[in-house]
Amino acid sequence: MSAEFILDAVVPFADVDREQVMLLSRVGKLLQEAAIQHADMYGVGARDIAERGTSWVLNRLAVEILRYPRRDEPVRVQTWSTGVRGFKGFREFRVWSGEELVITGTSLWLWIDLRTRMLTRVPQELASLFPVGAGSPPYRPDIEKLRFAAPAEDAPTVPVSVRYSDFDANGHVNNTAFFDFLQTALVQSGRAAHPRRLELQFQREIPTGTTSVAVRLAPGDAGVAFAICGAEGSYAQGIVA
Amino acid sequence: MSAEFILDAVVPFADVDREQVMLLSRVGKLLQEAAIQHADMYGVGARDIAERGTSWVLNRLAVEILRYPRRDEPVRVQTWSTGVRGFKGFREFRVWSGEELVITGTSLWLWIDLRTRMLTRVPQELASLFPVGAGSPPYRPDIEKLRFAAPAEDAPTVPVSVRYSDFDANGHVNNTAFFDFLQTALVQSGRAAHPRRLELQFQREIPTGTTSVAVRLAPGDAGVAFAICGAEGSYAQGIVA
CATH class of the missing domain: 3.10.129.10 (Hotdog Thioesterase)
Known part of the structure; x- marks a missing residue:
């Protein structure tokens, strides 16, 4: 059982913008895809979501995009959980182009009951199965505490x-x-x-x-x-x- | 050299709507992907588009969607050219789910000079290389003559x-x-x-x-x-x- 998950991908034509680099939504999709595939290995991903009635929902994301990957560039997403506590799951992302770190990020996910839309505790048997990775230190260890001021009501x-x-x-x-x-x-x-x-x-x-x-x-x-x-x-x- | 091109795909989660069937844009994307991959085999696809300076541009499309493919459904796109004449290329599409025909369509493409945005004749050496398929009769043999009345100016x-x-x-x-x-x-x-x-x-x-x-x-x-x-x-x- 591997504590980290690797997703290899090549940036397709459809994922780049007029500057020939990855669209912001496709960066998000790539990270999400890696997270879902990893979670699926432990029965807590997108598969069987309807039968299970519970799901991880992304609550907070902090990423630094050191360089936007280009069209046809091979990229490797490395992702691991840094722990499940109560109804919260913490996950790190690193995206590499060869030896170059291009994206680094931290995410916080909440486990919810899809029927009631309420937060619910991750069952112990699922939480304990899910491996905690010990890669590089978290990009934003304070992800849980991140608060953002709303732009002023009269901002454009x-x-x-x-x-x-x-x-x-x-x-x-x-x-x-x-x-x-x-x-x-x-x-x-x-x-x-x-x-x-x-x-x-x-x-x-x-x-x-x-x-x-x-x-x-x-x-x-x-x-x-x-x-x-x-x-x-x-x-x-x-x-x- | 095969006159027809086959693209096998499985409908992903991201391509279906709240009714669990394929989004209209993803049906279009699937057909386009098959056309581009086929054209790429003969040097007239999306690859090397910048170096070549010319491209096929979709002008008309007529499709009948007998059934919208569902999530996780394996589909097979069968596509072939029915000829290149002057600056026009004609292409058929059939999408199968097993033995069931789910989508049938005809398309007309124009060959343009990307710099001037003008129509240009497909070079004889490219046109003659491109194989003409002889599958089922075209879905809309009159594709070239299709004209659409504009909705009234005061329509909502x-x-x-x-x-x-x-x-x-x-x-x-x-x-x-x-x-x-x-x-x-x-x-x-x-x-x-x-x-x-x-x-x-x-x-x-x-x-x-x-x-x-x-x-x-x-x-x-x-x-x-x-x-x-x-x-x-x-x-x-x-x-x-």
């Missing part, structure tokens, strides 16, 4: 339509769509398309039938604070730099 | 944001994004998400910097006429039924 917003295809087989807007909203708003507001640092917290689900979100952006000392908002409030907020 | 429209990720490595909005716009508009206007028949013509490119398109829909005798429009006029129009 970029509206982005929600598409039918944003809702996945579980009826939820996939995390990767949030990265699409964010990157669209960054570029439309005249900012760089490729932040080096991205940290965010998912706050609530986007309800089915939602046709648009507003991405609010406000520059500050530590970077650009953002919130992805709707009628119910903020669905996610964080910072890019 | 659904606005859909254009995202940064819609622009591909060549700086063009990928065809599959058009299917996303269309399916979003169908559902938002209270129509069925899964048309059985889709025919469309691509008319002009969506310029870089475009932030939104309007999908105009008007029901008629033969189905729902649609146009995907912007300031310059219509980018694509067609019919779903």
Whole structure:
């Protein structure tokens, strides 16, 4: 039983932007794919999700993208759990291009009951099976404590339509769509398309039938604070730099 | 040298919608992927596109989706050219699930000079190399003559944001994004998400910097006429039924 999981991939044409580097949403998708495949090996991934009725849901993610991988570049995702505590799971990511570290990140996942949408304790038999890796120290050991200030209510917003295809087989807007909203708003507001640092917290689900979100952006000392908002409030907020 | 090309695939989680069947954009992507891989075998695909300076661009597509493939379903795409004439290339598609024909379609592609964006004759040495298949008769032998009436100017429209990720490595909005716009508009206007028949013509490119398109829909005798429009006029129009 291996404590870390390796996913090898080659960046396809469909995953790069007009600058020939990976789209932000595809970076998110790559990390998510590695996490799901690893979790699937221990019966806590996407497979059998309907039968099980419980799932990991991404709550916080902090990544540093040292370099955006290019089209046709072979990349290796290395991921491991740093522990499961109560209803929380902690997971590290490192993405390599050969010997070069290109992406490093830490994530916090919550274990929820899909029927009630409530947090629920990870069963001991699952938690104990899941191997804890002992790779390099966590990128953000404080992931659990990360808090983001909301951009001011009067900060400018970029509206982005929600598409039918944003809702996945579980009826939820996939995390990767949030990265699409964010990157669209960054570029439309005249900012760089490729932040080096991205940290965010998912706050609530986007309800089915939602046709648009507003991405609010406000520059500050530590970077650009953002919130992805709707009628119910903020669905996610964080910072890019 | 094989006159037809076979692409085997399994429908992934990320390609299905809340009804557990393939998204319209992913149906389009699957057909496109088979066409590109086949063309790549003869030096006229996506590979070396920059060096060559010429490319096939999809002009018309007519498909009948007898059944939308489901999550985890293994599908086989069978595609062949029915000829290259001047600057036009004709290509058939059949998608099978085991012995069951699930999608059938005909497409017309134009060979263009990427620098000037002008139509250009396919060089004889490329045209003669490309094998003409002799499978079942074409689904729409009249593809070249298909014309679509524009929905009335006063027909209702659904606005859909254009995202940064819609622009591909060549700086063009990928065809599959058009299917996303269309399916979003169908559902938002209270129509069925899964048309059985889709025919469309691509008319002009969506310029870089475009932030939104309007999908105009008007029901008629033969189905729902649609146009995907912007300031310059219509980018694509067609019919779903």
